[in-house]
Amino acid sequence: MSGDADIIDIVLACKNVVGITNVEVFDAKYATPGGIGTLTATDPAVTKFVKPSISITGTAEVSNLDPSAAYRVSVSDLLFATGVVQFALRIEDGFFADSQINVLSDWVEVSDSGDWVLDGKHWTKAFELGKPNGTGASWRGDILEVVFDCEDARGSTMVEVIDAVASTPAITDMPLVVTGNAATEFSYFSKYDVNRDTVVSSADLAAAMFFFAKHNIDVDWAEFVAFEKSALESLSVSAERCDVNDDSVVDIQDCILISINIE
Numbered sequence: 525m526s527g528d529a530d531i532i533d534i535v536l537a538c539k540n541v542v543g544i545t546n547v548e549v550f551d552a553k554y555a556t557p558g559g560i561g562t563l564t565a566t567d568p569a570v571t572k573f574v575k576p577s578i579s580i581t582g583t584a585e586v587s588n589l590d591p592s593a594a595y596r597v598s599v600s601d602l603l604f605a606t607g608v609v610q611f612a613l614r615i616e617d618g619f620f621a622d623s624q625i626n627v628l629s630d631w632v633e634v635s636d637s638g639d640w641v642l643d644g645k646h647w648t649k650a651f652e653l654g655k656p657n658g659t660g661a662s663w664r665g666d667i668l669e670v671v672f673d674c675e676d677a678r679g680s681t682m683v684e685v686i687d688a689v690a691s692t693p694a695i696t697d698m699p700l701v702v703t704g705n706a707a708t709e710f711s712y713f714s715k716y717d718v719n720r721d722t723v724v725s726s727a728d729l730a731a732a733m734f735f736f737a738k739h740n741i742d743v744d745w746a747e748f749v750a751f752e753k754s755a756l757e758s759l760s761v762s763a764e765r766c767d768v769n770d771d772s773v774v775d776i777q778d779c780i781l782i783s784i785n786i787e
């Protein structure tokens with residue numbers, strides 16, 4: 525008699541393992557009343573161990589003249605079709621005044637964790653997001669968008685994901701590896717610093733005078749012109765930017781405002 529048959533099931537607990545490995549049969553023999561024989565081991569079982577991960581990406585540079593910074597939280601290799609992810613976001617005090625939050629894709633907010641909380645020098649906010657429906661055994665993608673209003677922020681900071689775990693009906697609190705945090709540089713410019721070299725000077729006044737009498741119906745209203753700041757550096761300015769009082773024309777009022785703000 526001969527044939528193929530499964531003879532044993534083995535389940536290995538593989539917590540905290542990452543990488544690829546083979547499970548191999550070796551030293552296999554069989555015995556019959558007639559004697560002992562050797563079994564040939566064929567292909568090993570190859571298993572890839574992955575760790576589910578979470579990351580945040582976002583706006584790299586922000587200035588107070590367009591003071592919002594958008595970030596996205598993403599997960600990878602989440603080995604379930606339905607489940608829950610818990611994590612918190614952390615940002616230094618002084619880098620945002622308000623936030624808008626959108627849950628993305630097939631995810632929903634499981635519980636309202638309340639507002640941002642100031643803990644020492646950082647603001648943190650906890651999230652509990654669930655994926656109630658799905659097929660397949662793995663999921664990756666964006667799950668959350670956060671847009672910060674950061675008008676008064678200056679300098680550079682990181683927006684970090686902390687305390688991230690995932691849970692399924694079968695397993696709870698699997699740690700998620702944080703694979704990336706978002707770094708953002710926040711620059712502050714006076715609106716009278718029309719050439720954006722961080723100082724309001726006679727060069728800004730000269731630029732406004734160059735665009736004198738330009739109106740927003742002019743075709744080159746938003747067109748940037750390069751002005752030489754030094755032999756090595758030129759800075760670009762548009763008529764639109766020189767309209768510092770936002771009345772759609774560059775005139776004596778703008779020149780006066782820039783003049784009285786010269787540092």
Ligand SMILES: [Ca+2]
Nearest residue numbers: 717719721723
């Ligand atoms: Ca300037």
Ligand SMILES: [Ca+2]
Nearest residue numbers: 767771773778
């Ligand atoms: Ca004006």
